[in-house]
Amino acid sequence: MMGIRYTGPYAEQVAEHEGQAARKLTDGTVSTGWTEETSALEAFIAACSCGWRAAAEHPATEAGKEAAEAQWNTEHLSPLIEAARSSWESWPDDLAGLARYARDRVLAQDNAEALRILDQMVADVDYRRRTVAQLSGQQERGAQE
Ligand SMILES: [Zn+2]
Secondary structure, X not given: OOOEOOOOXXXXXXXXXXXXXXXXEOOOOEEOOOOOOHHHEEEEEEEEOOOOEOOOOEEOOHHHHHHHHHHHHHHHHHHHHHHHHHHHHHHHHHHXXXXXXXXXXXXXXXXXXXXXXXXXXXXXXXXXXXXXHHHHHHHHHHHHO
């Protein structure tokens, strides 16, 4: 599928979302693949690889295709990025909760479970570190312009 991918700082968090102007054909079917049936094209509909699909239909023109892609961006992708951004708010509490749980497991000599939680924490911190590195790079590029 030749869809649209977000490549900004939160790309990892929205990796499974690839936008597309799906093609509604005159027989009523909606095609997200790239077939040769363009003559039967009736409308473009904003769609995502995760299964999300807009209700609105856009004209079967290049402008309609762009409008469908823009709709995917504003109605579907933007809220996902906003959710990823706002997950920072609860993150310290989430992490502290995991730390307390890991401590309890160690004290209870349940080291296997403690290790599992610590691995999860390391992966989470690593993931967020990559995001911040992306944000940092974006700021540097912005400053140069
Ligand atoms: Zn999606």
